[in-house]
Amino acid sequence: xxxxxxxxxxxxxxxxxxxxxxxxxxxxxxxxxxxxxxxxxxxxxxxxxxxxxxxxxxxxxxxxxxxxxxxxxxxxxxxxxxxxxxxx
Numbered sequence: 488x489x490x491x492x493x494x495x496x497x498x499x500x501x502x503x504x505x506x507x508x509x510x511x512x513x514x515x516x517x518x519x520x521x522x523x524x525x526x527x528x529x530x531x532x533x534x535x536x537x538x539x540x541x542x543x544x545x546x547x548x549x550x551x552x553x554x555x556x557x558x559x560x561x562x563x564x565x566x567x568x569x570x571x572x573x574x575x
Contacts, residue, residue, distance in 0.1 A: 490525035494574050497521055499538075505567050515565050516543035521574070536560055538570070 497504060501517040509515050516539045524531035536558045539547070544556065562570070 490528055492523055492575075493526040494571075495522040495524050495531050497571065497574065504570075507565065507567070509565050512540040512542040512564060513546055514543065515540035515562065516547055519560070534558075538562060538565075540564065 498520045499517050500520070504519075516537065519536050519538050521534040521536060522531045523534060537556065538560050539556075540562055544559075544561065560573075562573075
């Protein structure tokens with residue numbers, strides 16, 4: 488394996504991402520399924536991350552003192568095209 492990694496697809500079982508239009512930033516808290524593989528090769532690996540806004544993280548934190556989240560992408564607002572550009 489000696490190729491460049493490539494994002495093959497982005498999806499979510501919680502929202503239809505290209506058409507999703509959250510009413511406010513507090514709603515931006517969804518699981519993303521990232522399919523990543525080597526360019527020009529067959530096969531892929533799936534990675535699961537949470538896409539969240541700072542406002543949504545405040546709602547979903549476990550306590551009022553500390554926020555610990557693993558595999559979380561934080562965005563100021565939701566825009567599908569901007570999300571795709573931000574993911575290499």
